[in-house]
Amino acid sequence: MISEVFNANPTIYAKSKRSLRKSRFETGQSLWVDVDVQQDQWSDTSDVEPIDQDEIFDLIRSIADPEHPTSLEELRVVSAEQIDIQNNLVNVEFTPTVPHCGMSTLIGLSIRVRLMRCLPPRFKVDIRVKPGSHQSELAVNKQLNDKERVAAALENSALVETLEKCLATAGSQDA
Secondary structure, eight states: OOOOSOOSOOOOOOOOOOOSOOOTTSSOOSSSTTTTGGGGGGOGGGGOOOOOOHHHHHHHHTOOOOSSSSSSSTTSSSSSEEEEOOOOTEEEEOOOTTTOTHHHHHHHHHHHHHHHHSSSSOOOOOOOOTTTSSSTTHHHHHHHHHHHHHHTTTTHHHHHHHHHHTOOOOOTOOO
């Protein structure tokens, strides 16, 4: 699907040290309420364990770049510092490797789909390009945060195939 390489020779950085704790998202531990538990035993919603930026970063750091055999973390497209969580709102900012990157929308869509698949539905996810890092910043942000545009993109089989390739390494310790 990719015919033009937007950044033929990107700088590749060392991966950061993986979190020493096990994420609820990667261990098989259920994120959802156990249906076998009686309703009167369910905890109050205020007892919901909060999610921090390191957990979100662990979910997206190993997503593969659509143009190169490297992760978004290795290209410094994403970092823990670019993630902000306030209550049930997760804001993820990413930095394209070049200001004219044509893959920015696909990268943002990969991040969105990974978080949609992993986080409980109570979370709202907002994906944005780092201000000043892309020449079409407003258009990319609008596409990534418009439910109808995201839904339409996910109906395109060629796009979904490319997206699945990017997400194939997500969650991998060695990615």
